[in-house]
Amino acid sequence: MLKGLLGVPLAGLAASVYGFFVEPALELRVQRWAIRPQGWPTGQRLRIAILTDLHMSEPYVTLDRLARVVARTNALKPDLTVVLGDLPASSPYVSRRIPPEETCPVLANLSAPLGVHAVLGNHDWWQDRMAQKRRAGPTRSGLALAANGIPVLENRAIRLGEGAAAFWLAGLGDQIAFPDGKGHWTGVDDLPATLAQVTDDAPVILLAHEPDIFPQVPRRVALTLSGHTHGGQVRLFGWSPVVPSDYGNRYAYGPVEENGHHLVVSGGIGYSGIPVRFGMPPEITVVDLG
Numbered sequence: 001m002l003k004g005l006l007g008v009p010l011a012g013l014a015a016s017v018y019g020f021f022v023e024p025a026l027e028l029r030v031q032r033w034a035i036r037p038q039g040w041p042t043g044q045r046l047r048i049a050i051l052t053d054l055h056m057s058e059p060y061v062t063l064d065r066l067a068r069v070v071a072r073t074n075a076l077k078p079d080l081t082v083v084l085g086d087l088p089a090s091s092p093y094v095s096r097r098i099p100p101e102e103t104c105p106v107l108a109n110l111s112a113p114l115g116v117h118a119v120l121g122n123h124d125w126w127q128d129r130m131a132q133k134r135r136a137g138p139t140r141s142g143l144a145l146a147a148n149g150i151p152v153l154e155n156r157a158i159r160l161g162e163g164a165a166a167f168w169l170a171g172l173g174d175q176i177a178f179p180d181g182k183g184h185w186t187g188v189d190d191l192p193a194t195l196a197q198v199t200d201d202a203p204v205i206l207l208a209h210e211p212d213i214f215p216q217v218p219r220r221v222a223l224t225l226s227g228h229t230h231g232g233q234v235r236l237f238g239w240s241p242v243v244p245s246d247y248g249n250r251y252a253y254g255p256v257e258e259n260g261h262h263l264v265v266s267g268g269i270g271y272s273g274i275p276v277r278f279g280m281p282p283e284i285t286v287v288d289l290g
Protein backbone atom coordinates (compact mmCIF):
# COMPACT_ATOMS: atom_id res chain seq x y z
CA MET A 1 0.00 0.00 0.00
CA LEU A 2 2.84 2.37 0.90
CA LYS A 3 4.49 1.68 -2.44
CA GLY A 4 1.21 2.40 -4.20
CA LEU A 5 0.67 5.65 -2.32
CA LEU A 6 4.23 6.72 -3.04
CA GLY A 7 3.73 5.89 -6.69
CA VAL A 8 0.91 8.45 -7.09
CA PRO A 9 3.01 11.57 -6.39
CA LEU A 10 5.96 10.07 -8.24
CA ALA A 11 3.77 9.50 -11.28
CA GLY A 12 2.50 13.07 -11.00
CA LEU A 13 6.06 14.35 -10.76
CA ALA A 14 7.13 12.32 -13.78
CA ALA A 15 4.17 13.62 -15.78
CA SER A 16 4.98 17.20 -14.77
CA VAL A 17 8.62 16.83 -15.75
CA TYR A 18 7.60 15.37 -19.09
CA GLY A 19 4.97 18.03 -19.76
CA PHE A 20 7.19 20.97 -18.77
CA PHE A 21 10.61 19.90 -20.00
CA VAL A 22 10.46 17.00 -22.45
CA GLU A 23 7.44 17.37 -24.71
CA PRO A 24 7.71 21.15 -25.36
CA ALA A 25 11.44 21.10 -26.07
CA LEU A 26 12.24 17.72 -27.58
CA GLU A 27 9.24 16.02 -29.10
CA LEU A 28 8.22 16.87 -32.67
CA ARG A 29 5.80 14.89 -34.72
CA VAL A 30 4.54 15.05 -38.26
CA GLN A 31 0.76 14.94 -38.08
CA ARG A 32 -0.88 13.96 -41.36
CA TRP A 33 -4.48 14.46 -42.37
CA ALA A 34 -6.11 13.34 -45.63
CA ILE A 35 -9.06 15.54 -46.61
CA ARG A 36 -11.48 15.29 -49.53
CA PRO A 37 -13.53 18.48 -49.25
CA GLN A 38 -16.55 19.26 -51.33
CA GLY A 39 -15.68 21.48 -54.24
CA TRP A 40 -12.21 20.04 -54.61
CA PRO A 41 -11.75 18.48 -58.07
CA THR A 42 -11.69 14.68 -58.09
CA GLY A 43 -8.18 13.36 -58.58
CA GLN A 44 -6.49 16.72 -57.98
CA ARG A 45 -3.80 16.15 -55.38
CA LEU A 46 -2.19 18.84 -53.25
CA ARG A 47 0.10 18.47 -50.23
CA ILE A 48 0.19 21.40 -47.81
CA ALA A 49 2.69 21.71 -44.95
CA ILE A 50 1.63 23.92 -42.05
CA LEU A 51 3.91 25.64 -39.55
CA THR A 52 2.23 27.79 -36.96
CA ASP A 53 2.56 29.29 -33.49
CA LEU A 54 6.36 29.18 -33.39
CA HIS A 55 6.58 31.51 -30.35
CA MET A 56 10.31 31.75 -30.83
CA SER A 57 12.29 31.77 -27.59
CA GLU A 58 15.13 30.20 -25.71
CA PRO A 59 15.41 27.53 -24.42
CA TYR A 60 12.38 25.96 -26.13
CA VAL A 61 12.05 27.01 -29.78
CA THR A 62 15.54 28.20 -30.66
CA LEU A 63 16.90 29.18 -34.06
CA ASP A 64 18.76 25.86 -34.28
CA ARG A 65 15.58 23.96 -33.54
CA LEU A 66 13.66 25.99 -36.10
CA ALA A 67 16.32 25.14 -38.69
CA ARG A 68 15.70 21.45 -38.02
CA VAL A 69 11.93 22.00 -38.31
CA VAL A 70 12.45 23.74 -41.65
CA ALA A 71 14.66 20.91 -42.96
CA ARG A 72 12.14 18.30 -41.89
CA THR A 73 9.30 20.25 -43.49
CA ASN A 74 11.15 20.45 -46.80
CA ALA A 75 11.85 16.71 -46.63
CA LEU A 76 8.09 16.09 -46.65
CA LYS A 77 8.04 17.51 -50.20
CA PRO A 78 4.94 19.68 -49.88
CA ASP A 79 3.47 21.38 -52.92
CA LEU A 80 2.68 24.40 -50.76
CA THR A 81 3.93 25.52 -47.34
CA VAL A 82 2.00 27.97 -45.16
CA VAL A 83 3.04 29.79 -41.99
CA LEU A 84 -0.04 30.66 -39.94
CA GLY A 85 1.33 33.31 -37.61
CA ASP A 86 2.49 33.93 -34.04
CA LEU A 87 6.23 34.15 -34.60
CA PRO A 88 7.04 36.01 -31.34
CA ALA A 89 6.97 34.48 -27.87
CA SER A 90 4.61 35.89 -25.28
CA SER A 91 5.47 33.84 -22.21
CA PRO A 92 7.55 35.41 -19.41
CA TYR A 93 9.07 31.99 -18.69
CA VAL A 94 11.87 32.24 -21.25
CA SER A 95 15.52 33.23 -21.13
CA ARG A 96 15.31 35.19 -24.38
CA ARG A 97 12.61 36.15 -26.85
CA ILE A 98 13.78 35.75 -30.42
CA PRO A 99 12.66 38.65 -32.64
CA PRO A 100 11.10 38.06 -36.08
CA GLU A 101 14.14 39.67 -37.72
CA GLU A 102 16.13 36.61 -36.58
CA THR A 103 13.36 34.07 -37.17
CA CYS A 104 12.47 34.91 -40.75
CA PRO A 105 15.91 34.32 -42.35
CA VAL A 106 15.58 30.72 -41.11
CA LEU A 107 12.03 30.44 -42.47
CA ALA A 108 13.37 31.72 -45.80
CA ASN A 109 14.90 28.25 -46.28
CA LEU A 110 11.44 26.71 -46.62
CA SER A 111 10.84 25.50 -50.15
CA ALA A 112 7.78 24.34 -52.08
CA PRO A 113 6.88 24.42 -55.81
CA LEU A 114 3.82 26.62 -55.19
CA GLY A 115 5.66 28.80 -52.73
CA VAL A 116 5.65 29.66 -49.04
CA HIS A 117 2.90 32.01 -47.86
CA ALA A 118 1.93 33.42 -44.47
CA VAL A 119 -0.73 35.13 -42.41
CA LEU A 120 -0.19 36.94 -39.13
CA GLY A 121 -1.44 35.83 -35.72
CA ASN A 122 -2.56 37.74 -32.67
CA HIS A 123 0.89 37.72 -31.05
CA ASP A 124 2.44 39.21 -34.17
CA TRP A 125 0.23 42.18 -33.29
CA TRP A 126 0.16 41.99 -29.48
CA GLN A 127 3.95 41.80 -29.08
CA ASP A 128 4.48 44.75 -31.44
CA ARG A 129 4.24 47.89 -29.31
CA MET A 130 4.40 50.30 -32.21
CA ALA A 131 1.63 48.53 -34.13
CA GLN A 132 -0.49 48.54 -30.99
CA LYS A 133 0.18 52.23 -30.48
CA ARG A 134 -0.77 53.02 -34.09
CA ARG A 135 -3.60 50.48 -34.05
CA ALA A 136 -2.45 49.64 -37.54
CA GLY A 137 0.28 47.80 -39.39
CA PRO A 138 2.79 47.12 -40.62
CA THR A 139 4.02 44.73 -37.96
CA ARG A 140 7.59 43.63 -37.35
CA SER A 141 6.63 40.05 -38.21
CA GLY A 142 4.97 41.07 -41.46
CA LEU A 143 7.92 43.20 -42.54
CA ALA A 144 10.44 40.49 -41.65
CA LEU A 145 8.50 37.79 -43.51
CA ALA A 146 8.20 39.95 -46.65
CA ALA A 147 11.88 40.94 -46.48
CA ASN A 148 12.78 37.25 -46.55
CA GLY A 149 10.63 36.37 -49.55
CA ILE A 150 7.54 35.09 -47.73
CA PRO A 151 4.45 37.06 -48.80
CA VAL A 152 1.90 37.86 -46.11
CA LEU A 153 -1.69 37.43 -47.27
CA GLU A 154 -3.61 39.90 -45.15
CA ASN A 155 -7.17 40.01 -46.44
CA ARG A 156 -5.76 39.03 -49.82
CA ALA A 157 -6.39 36.17 -52.24
CA ILE A 158 -4.02 34.94 -54.92
CA ARG A 159 -4.44 32.34 -57.64
CA LEU A 160 -1.92 29.48 -57.68
CA GLY A 161 -1.35 26.65 -60.13
CA GLU A 162 -2.39 26.40 -63.74
CA GLY A 163 -5.28 25.05 -65.75
CA ALA A 164 -7.49 22.49 -64.07
CA ALA A 165 -5.09 22.36 -61.10
CA ALA A 166 -5.48 26.06 -60.26
CA PHE A 167 -6.88 27.15 -56.90
CA TRP A 168 -7.15 30.30 -54.79
CA LEU A 169 -5.16 30.83 -51.61
CA ALA A 170 -6.84 33.43 -49.41
CA GLY A 171 -5.32 34.86 -46.23
CA LEU A 172 -7.40 36.52 -43.51
CA GLY A 173 -6.19 39.34 -41.28
CA ASP A 174 -6.00 38.55 -37.59
CA GLN A 175 -9.34 38.50 -35.78
CA ILE A 176 -8.16 39.74 -32.36
CA ALA A 177 -5.30 42.09 -33.25
CA PHE A 178 -6.12 44.85 -30.77
CA PRO A 179 -7.09 43.93 -27.19
CA ASP A 180 -8.82 46.56 -25.08
CA GLY A 181 -7.67 45.13 -21.74
CA LYS A 182 -11.25 44.23 -20.79
CA GLY A 183 -11.53 40.91 -22.58
CA HIS A 184 -12.60 42.34 -25.92
CA TRP A 185 -10.69 42.62 -29.17
CA THR A 186 -10.82 44.41 -32.47
CA GLY A 187 -9.61 42.52 -35.51
CA VAL A 188 -8.12 43.51 -38.84
CA ASP A 189 -9.97 40.71 -40.65
CA ASP A 190 -12.29 41.29 -43.59
CA LEU A 191 -13.63 38.00 -44.89
CA PRO A 192 -16.08 39.42 -47.49
CA ALA A 193 -13.41 41.68 -49.04
CA THR A 194 -10.92 38.80 -49.10
CA LEU A 195 -13.24 36.40 -50.89
CA ALA A 196 -14.42 39.14 -53.26
CA GLN A 197 -10.99 38.90 -54.89
CA VAL A 198 -11.80 35.36 -56.09
CA THR A 199 -12.82 35.85 -59.72
CA ASP A 200 -13.49 32.35 -61.05
CA ASP A 201 -14.76 28.93 -60.03
CA ALA A 202 -11.41 27.47 -58.93
CA PRO A 203 -11.50 26.06 -55.38
CA VAL A 204 -10.50 28.24 -52.43
CA ILE A 205 -8.25 27.46 -49.47
CA LEU A 206 -8.52 29.97 -46.61
CA LEU A 207 -5.72 30.69 -44.12
CA ALA A 208 -7.01 32.12 -40.83
CA HIS A 209 -4.87 32.15 -37.69
CA GLU A 210 -7.82 31.75 -35.32
CA PRO A 211 -10.35 29.02 -36.17
CA ASP A 212 -13.28 30.96 -34.70
CA ILE A 213 -14.04 32.44 -38.12
CA PHE A 214 -15.06 29.00 -39.39
CA PRO A 215 -18.86 29.30 -38.84
CA GLN A 216 -18.83 32.43 -41.01
CA VAL A 217 -16.85 30.89 -43.87
CA PRO A 218 -19.12 30.18 -46.87
CA ARG A 219 -19.21 26.75 -48.45
CA ARG A 220 -17.54 28.30 -51.48
CA VAL A 221 -14.30 27.75 -49.50
CA ALA A 222 -13.14 24.15 -49.83
CA LEU A 223 -10.85 24.14 -46.78
CA THR A 224 -9.91 26.46 -43.91
CA LEU A 225 -6.50 26.08 -42.21
CA SER A 226 -5.89 27.51 -38.74
CA GLY A 227 -3.61 27.42 -35.72
CA HIS A 228 -3.78 29.55 -32.55
CA THR A 229 -5.14 26.96 -30.11
CA HIS A 230 -1.97 24.82 -29.76
CA GLY A 231 -4.44 21.97 -29.44
CA GLY A 232 -5.03 23.28 -25.92
CA GLN A 233 -1.35 22.48 -25.11
CA VAL A 234 -2.68 19.87 -22.67
CA ARG A 235 -4.88 17.21 -24.27
CA LEU A 236 -6.24 14.12 -22.56
CA PHE A 237 -8.31 11.53 -24.43
CA GLY A 238 -9.12 14.03 -27.18
CA TRP A 239 -10.17 16.81 -24.77
CA SER A 240 -8.37 19.95 -23.63
CA PRO A 241 -9.28 21.72 -20.37
CA VAL A 242 -8.29 25.17 -21.67
CA VAL A 243 -8.72 26.27 -25.30
CA PRO A 244 -8.32 29.92 -26.43
CA SER A 245 -11.49 29.87 -28.50
CA ASP A 246 -15.06 31.02 -27.97
CA TYR A 247 -16.06 27.54 -29.13
CA GLY A 248 -14.03 25.57 -26.59
CA ASN A 249 -13.03 22.13 -27.82
CA ARG A 250 -15.20 22.37 -30.91
CA TYR A 251 -12.30 23.83 -32.91
CA ALA A 252 -9.43 22.93 -30.60
CA TYR A 253 -7.50 20.58 -32.85
CA GLY A 254 -7.38 18.48 -35.98
CA PRO A 255 -9.86 18.07 -38.81
CA VAL A 256 -13.40 19.33 -38.32
CA GLU A 257 -16.27 18.73 -40.72
CA GLU A 258 -19.54 20.57 -40.30
CA ASN A 259 -22.26 20.26 -42.93
CA GLY A 260 -19.72 19.20 -45.54
CA HIS A 261 -17.51 22.14 -44.63
CA HIS A 262 -13.86 21.41 -43.71
CA LEU A 263 -11.41 22.93 -41.21
CA VAL A 264 -7.99 21.71 -40.06
CA VAL A 265 -6.46 23.17 -36.88
CA SER A 266 -2.74 22.57 -36.36
CA GLY A 267 -1.30 22.00 -32.90
CA GLY A 268 1.64 24.24 -33.76
CA ILE A 269 5.24 24.30 -32.59
CA GLY A 270 5.62 26.56 -29.55
CA TYR A 271 3.63 27.37 -26.45
CA SER A 272 1.90 30.33 -24.86
CA GLY A 273 1.79 31.16 -21.16
CA ILE A 274 3.11 28.29 -19.06
CA PRO A 275 5.74 26.22 -20.92
CA VAL A 276 3.84 22.96 -20.87
CA ARG A 277 2.64 20.54 -23.51
CA PHE A 278 1.14 17.24 -22.46
CA GLY A 279 -0.53 14.85 -24.90
CA MET A 280 -0.06 17.51 -27.58
CA PRO A 281 3.54 17.51 -28.79
CA PRO A 282 4.78 20.19 -31.18
CA GLU A 283 3.95 19.28 -34.74
CA ILE A 284 4.44 19.94 -38.40
CA THR A 285 0.99 19.46 -39.89
CA VAL A 286 0.60 17.94 -43.36
CA VAL A 287 -2.71 18.05 -45.21
CA ASP A 288 -3.10 15.90 -48.31
CA LEU A 289 -6.00 16.98 -50.51
CA GLY A 290 -7.57 14.79 -53.13
